[in-house]
Amino acid sequence: MDYQNYYLITYLFSAFIALFFAIDYSLKNNKGVNSNIILVLFFVFSYTLVFGFREYSIGSDTTMYLDAFKYNTIQDAKDVGFAVLAKAVSFFTNERGYFIIIAFLYTSILGLAFYYFEKTKMYLLFFTFTSMFFFESFGINVVRHGLASVLLLLSIVLFLNKKNIKASIAILLAVSFHASIVTPFLFWLVTKKITSIRFVFAIFFGTIVLSYLGFGINSITDVIPVLNMFFKDRFDSYFDMPDWLDYTIGFKLSFVLFNLFFAILGYKIHNNFSDLIEQKKYLRFLNSYLLSSSFFFMSFYVAFSDRVGALSWIFIPFLLEPLLDKQRYKYGAIVSVVLCFFIFVFFYNTIRTV
Structure with a gap:
């Protein structure tokens, strides 16, 4: 075989x-x-x-x-x-x-x-x-x-x-x-100080709109030091490369819907917690997923943006984990x-x- x-x-x-x-x-x-x-x-x-x-x-x-x-x-x-x-x-x-x-x-x-x-x-x-x-x-x-x-x-x-x-x-x-992994880790650190899930969802939906209108991460790497440090060299090599013209760049509705599904499911699960400590821990995973997804949406205009998408998808098992609680x-x-x-x-x- x-x-x-x-x-x-x-x-x-x-x-x-x-x-x-x-x-x-x-x-x-x-x-x-x-x-x-x-x-x-x-x-x-x-x-x-x-x-x-x-x-x-x-x-x-x-x-x-x-x-x-x-x-x-x-x-x-x-x-x-x-x-x-x-x-x-x-x-x-x-x-x-x-x-x-x-x-x-x-x-x-x-x-x-x-x-x-x-x-x-x-x-x-x-x-x-x-x-x-x-x-x-x-x-x-x-x-x-x-x-x-x-x-x-x-x-x-x-x-x-x-x-x-x-x-x-x-x-x-x-x-x-892989230096790019610092981004979801920074998102994870930031979520410790974020208590409003609505604020993160606002970022999530806002980046969908920006991406749909044609704004991408390539527009802001020069002005955000952290992104410039860890991503610019890699992203620059993904712009306008003749060998990679087969890779479709631009707004990707299928990926938006995929990430949106788990965002909504995570929101529903989050609201169903009775233990506030467990809910707070879950919220960190959910917010990390939402912020990483937002970064992904802004990367649609970069070749191989699905590799950036993986920075959000790795959190999916933790979003589904509460479903394993049969109580x-x-x-x-x-x-x-x-x-x-x-x-x-x-x-x-x-x-x-x-």
């Missing part, structure tokens, strides 16, 4: 397990920590094998990462952390081992983030993330972005658990792998699994690229 079949079979098997898990969870008792850990470990290793043993023709950026392994020059690298990783790995393994290690780090750090967030829900959270269309791209294409994103999630969860030293190390590693949503786990499966099926042959 080829890569695509292995990937599809792995996902479908995980979906079957997730549905069984959700039904049993909704009708009986909460699933134990051990069963969650075993399942997550199984699929961490499964996806590691699928991504790690893929052909080098799979993934538009794979050859670039192969060159980074063969001809690594740390001093010229934009993302020093990844360059150091590639160099270190080259001392004890070949290029196949290199891809396997990257795949394992990506999937295992993701599992670890959900372990620290909620041990009894970690498998369904892991399944939610793997159902999103960016999960595969993180594993085979924009792998630096993928590693940085899961390290960001791990950092956020560690900060919530008051493990500040470990969290600081995680976010520093994340930025060293408030008796069949919420089933609904969540079915929704994630529908998203996977809908996008599998539409925007995915390998």
